[in-house]
Amino acid sequence: MSNQLVRDLEHLAGQTASKEGYQIVGLHVLANTNPMTIQVQIRQKDGTDVSLDDCSGFSFPMETAIENSNLFKASYILEISSPGLSDILKTDKEFETFKGFPIEVSTKNKENIEVIQSGLLHTRSKDHLLINNKGKVSKIPRENVIQVRLASPTG
Incomplete structure (x- = not known):
């Protein structure tokens, strides 16, 4: 499969997603399967969660766009999905949802050196x-926080 064909498909998917109120987060072509599989991950333009209905609803416009483009002569399977959860916490909703979960916090200290702290x-x-x-609550100023990442319970 040529790189140009994948770029053309990415462009087509981006245009189609934009018309439907989504953005493309990822696109993979699995040419080694029979039939070939095209995996497209979408996200809402406004940042809200993508539902199963959204994925299902985007499937027809995406399939129609691919068929009308004549990019592929062979048969293929089209899979539409959401990117899933990121392990980096950003929104208030994510911080509320993962309260009590193990995390790693990247912070900057007084010397502006990055330090990683772990805890719940x-x-x-x-x-x-x-x-x-371990039972001791640490209070970190938000301006010192670089990133908060979900961690495995075992570290």
Whole structure:
């Protein structure tokens, strides 16, 4: 499968998604399967969650666009999905949902050096992130937080 064909498909998928109110997060062509599989991951333009109905609803316009483009002569399977959850927490909703989960927090110290702290997510306020590390709650100023990532329970 040529790189140009994949780029053309990415462009086509981007245009189709935009018309339907989505954006493309990922596109993979599995040419080694029979029939070939085209996997497209979508996200809502406004950032809201993608439902099963969204994936199902986008399938027909995407399939129609592929068929009308004549990019592929061979048969294929089209799979539409959401990208799933990221392991990096960003929104208030994510911080509320994962309260009590193990996390790794990248922070910058007074010397502006990155430091990683581990613990359980306690809460996030407008000014601070609180994590529980073996029963001791640490209060980290939000301006010092670089990134908060979900961690495995075993580290």
